Amino acid sequence: MQTDASVHPYPAGNSSLRRIALEAGELGFDSIVAVEIPRQILGGIQVLSGVIIKELQIKDVIAAVKKKERSSDVIFVNAGDNSFNRAVLTLSGVHVLRHIHKTHRSSFDHVTARIASERQIALDIDIYPLVHLRGVHRQRTLRWYEDLVRLRKHYPFPLTISSNAHSVLDLRSPRELINLCALFGMSPEDVESALSALDRLISPQRPVEEVS
Amino acid sequence: MSPRPPSIRDKRRYLLVQIFPRCLRPDQKDLYLAVQDAVTSLWGDAASARIQMAVVAGTYGYGIIRCLRGTESQLATAISTVTTISGQLACIRSCALSGTIAALQRRGIPPPACLPSPLDAEAAFDGRTFAIQCRDGEKVDLIEKGFKTQELLFLTEQEIEVI
Numbered sequence: 169m170q171t172d173a174s175v176h177p178y179p180a181g182n183s184s185l186r187r188i189a190l191e192a193g194e195l196g197f198d199s200i201v202a203v204e205i206p207r208q209i210l211g212g213i214q215v216l217s218g219v220i221i222k223e224l225q226i227k228d229v230i231a232a233v234k235k236k237e238r239s240s241d242v243i244f245v246n247a248g249d250n251s252f253n254r255a256v257l258t259l260s261g262v263h264v265l266r267h268i269h270k271t272h273r274s275s276f277d278h279v280t281a282r283i284a285s286e287r288q289i290a291l292d293i294d295i296y297p298l299v300h301l302r303g304v305h306r307q308r309t310l311r312w313y314e315d316l317v318r319l320r321k322h323y324p325f326p327l328t329i330s331s332n333a334h335s336v337l338d339l340r341s342p343r344e345l346i347n348l349c350a351l352f353g354m355s356p357e358d359v360e361s362a363l364s365a366l367d368r369l370i371s372p373q374r375p376v377e378e379v380s
Numbered sequence: 381m382s383p384r385p386p387s388i389r390d391k392r393r394y395l396l397v398q399i400f401p402r403c404l405r406p407d408q409k410d411l412y413l414a415v416q417d418a419v420t421s422l423w424g425d426a427a428s429a430r431i432q433m434a435v436v437a438g439t440y441g442y443g444i445i446r447c448l449r450g451t452e453s454q455l456a457t458a459i460s461t462v463t464t465i466s467g468q469l470a471c472i473r474s475c476a477l478s479g480t481i482a483a484l485q486r487r488g489i490p491p492p493a494c495l496p497s498p499l500d501a502e503a504a505f506d507g508r509t510f511a512i513q514c515r516d517g518e519k520v521d522l523i524e525k526g527f528k529t530q531e532l533l534f535l536t537e538q539e540i541e542v543i
Contacts, residue, residue, distance in 0.1 A: 179506075183534035187519060190536065299461050302421050336534045337400055337471040340460055344473070347457040351422075 169198040170342055170363040173264065173292060173330035174218055174244065176203050181334030188336055189213040195341040201242050201330075201366065216241040216366070220266070224248060226255045233261045241370055244292065250275045257283040263369045264328055266292035269312040276316070284325035290369055291316060291325060293362065295340060296332040298348055313352040326369060327362040390432070391449035396476040396484045397459060399441045401469075401521050401534070403514035408438040410466040415445060419458040431455055436481060443472075444484055452477055469532065503540040505533065512542075 172192055177185035185202055189210040192200050199214035207217045219240040221232045229245055236243060245256050247268045253275055256262055265284070268276055268291055276291075284291060293316070297309045320327065329349070333339045340348065342363060346356045354362075383389075399406065406414070412435040420428045431451040437444040447455040462472045478484045501512040503522060510522035510533060520540055524531040 178533070178535075182532055184536060184539050186536045186539060187534045190518065300463055335469070337463070337469055341473065344456075344460040347453060348460060350453075351457065 169214075169367050170196065170360075171199045171201065171216070171328075171366045172197050172333070172339070173201050173242075173328040173366060174203055174220075174266075175200050175331065175333045175339070177205060180204070183334075183336045185215065186210050188333065188339070189215060191336045191339055195339060197342070199366075207241055216370075218242040218244060221245045224252075226252060229256060230259060233259060237261045242366065247271045247275060250277065250280065253280050254283060257287055257289050262289055263366075264290045264292050266294065266330070268292070268316070269294065269297060269309045273312070273315070276319070278319060278323065281319040281323040281325060285323040288326060288369065288372060290328045290365055293327055293329045293349065293354075294332050295329065295345065295348055296338065298351065299338070299340070310352050313349075313354075317353050317358075326365045327358070328365050328369075329359065329362045392432075392446050392479070393449050393452045394436065394478050394481050394484050395445045395447065395452060395455060395459070395474050396478070397443045397445055397472045397474050399443060399465070400471050400473065401514065401532070402441050402516050403521050404465065404468060404470055405441060406438070406465045406470075408435045408443070411435050411438050411443050411445075411472075414462050414465040414470070415459060415472070418462045419455065422458045422461055423454055427451075427454065431458075442475075444481055449479075502543040504543055505535060505540050509543070510540075 175188050177183060177188050185205055189200060193211055193213045199216060201216045201218040203218045203220055205217055208215050217240045219236045221229055223229045223232055233243060242263045243261055244264045244266045245262050247253055247265050256265060257280060293313055298306060329345055331339050346359045349359045415433060419431060419433055431454055432448045433455060434446045435443055436446050456474050459472050459474055464470055476484055476487060503510050503512050509525050511525050512520060513523050514521040518536050520535050520537055522533040522535060
């Protein structure tokens with residue numbers, strides 16, 4: 169199941185949820201994660217409920233995760249410095265660490281990569297800056313993502329891919345995502361795997377438990 | 381200048397693209413400038429020269445873009461980074477690739493009658509009045525009727541109330 173890991177419908181963006189779901193279905197997605205929208209099915213597309221935690225202090229993040237854990241399917245936390253990221257990656261309930269490209273290069277190293285791999289918490293590849301930024305800012309983002317792909321070869325943490333679309337014009341098809349992700353050395357197989365990673369994150373495979 | 385014999389001509393590929401929003405109908409020059417800007421910005425001057433991008437046709441929200449054979453994936457990647465055409469929000473999606481323009485025209489571009497056209501209708505949404513820019517099946521593109529802002533909204537038929 170191919171999922172766009174975050175979209176922002178009206179009023180955050182200029183497109184309604186129904187329209188985004190319609191366009192995403194035409195582009196080839198099976199589901200989308202809509203931020204701050206309840207879970208539903210629209211036009212055959214499964215809309216998952218996502219929440220973005222933007223707190224800067226870890227205790228605030230813990231409180232926010234506890235508060236939102238039951239009401240949303242996917243919990244994203246915005247990345248911070250290295251110690252913040254390490255602490256976030258050890259929290260239960262967090263699914264995805266996002267906006268890693270907006271932080272300093274030292275904020276995600278081999279130690280955090282290993283924790284993410286052990287805890288199976290995903291890192292988000294946000295396509296928005298690749299499409300909308302130009303020049304040095306886009307180059308910096310590409311370098312960041314290239315570094316993530318390199319770290320992932322040693323520590324296989326999950327990746328998700330999001331268009332972060334505020335408009336239907338920001339959505340990109342899986343084929344376009346394969347082209348864009350090739351810019352930083354991600355193979356088509358890795359892109360396919362990243363597009364279907366949210367399923368595994370939401371309902372992870374656990375050992376069988378004896379109940380009686 | 382006499383044309384080169386086929387054996388020493390450049391081999392070309394033609395990409396059929398669709399332009400969104402559907403109400404936007406840029407001319408060939410605007411489309412060329414938008415794509416050229418994206419190609420140069422993403423791949424640099426040297427690679428852009430190798431791609432040899434040219435817009436060979438543009439009509440009714442569709443365009444045919446030419447490139448050198450072997451550079452089509454670079455062109456397609458650059459096309460997906462287009463965000464504006466002549467200052468207006470837009471995106472371009474590649475639909476089909478072929479070795480001849482005729483083959484693309486045969487299989488890709490729908491006849492003009494099937495395409496959405498601008499309408500003189502108004503709709504209310506969220507307590508505001510909008511002009512309906514374009515209808516395409518269930519999809520409706522609206523533009524706000526106002527002096528200060530002209531917000532563009534992408535909705536569906538079920539969400540608006542036609543006045």
